[in-house]
Amino acid sequence: MSENTTRIAVLVGSLRAGSINRELAEVAAATAPESVQVEIVEGLAAVPFYNEDLDVEPLDPAVADLRAAIDAADAVLIVTPEYNGTMPAVVKNAIDWASRPYGAGALKGKPVAAIGASLGRYAGKWSQDDARKSLGVAGGRVVESVEVGIATSELGERTVSQVPEIVEQVRGAVADLTSAVGVAA
Template identity: 60%
Template sequence: MSVRILALVGSLRAGSHNRQLAEAAVKHAPEGADIQLFEGLADIPFYNEDIDVEGSVPAAALRLREAVAAADALLLFTPEYNGTMPAVLKNAIDWLSRPYGAGAVVGKAVAVVGTAFGQYGGVWAHDDTRKSVGVAGGKVLEDVKLSIPGSLQRFAETHPADDAEVAAQLTEVVARLHGEAAAA
């Protein structure tokens, strides 16, 4: 069964290692897993109930909601900023959590992975992201974890797609996410 997985990257930087990690997931996705990278998180305004009304929802937020609604699962890639997830990813989750109880993320299988400069690879950000998307209604795969430390050194000369260990780990994450979404 083909499973549509939407990837959201919590870094807006052009040379982001998390963006590269998402590209590696696309390249090494197992058969039956179709991963699409969502473009446009930078265009979404901060969540505000005053603009989240029918007929007034910003086009960028509406596009995000539609992309998530059309997906079978979500794969979130996040760096760690000051010990937590970046605002752009939290904002996306906030838009996806509405309307309360019926947001686009409700019931979707979700895995959270990423890389960061520090020695723990962003585990605090990953934990916070799992918590936030779980509260928003996502079906978080709590035991699916991949936090790659030392991103600046590890990926200084090697794209994550060309790192055999990372490629194998990403393939396993995507396979688990695929299995969960296919069983739903």
């Protein structure tokens, strides 16, 4: 990897093995330009719920890995389903851990964005809006131009990678997020 490579850490909000959101993240990684490394952060299921009493050295290994992955990235992409009208707890928990220590967390000043897929007719808009709000409060620079919402009912029997329009939307999201790296806040 060259020093000119842009690194994007991807947090997937669905823990399900056959998740369409996981497919979106994999499409982002597979279609990224050569100069962009998109890495899906694994192990979110092992991250304990945020508790200030646990936020001491030595950190839980899953927390240390999460913070290190985000810290090493130039930007962060959340790929989230919508559960009961908002983002899943695993996404909020990852944001909470990455926002600490207060004022100096791994998200501070990084370009961040949220995309996703959901069963609902609004294609996960509420979960993405809530993720953007939380990411901004946590210190990230929300890239507002990144908006990809997939209504999973429209896929039918196709996978995400079999729908050229979706692949193009995801590729565009990665491009917009990459363009925000290095841009002053």
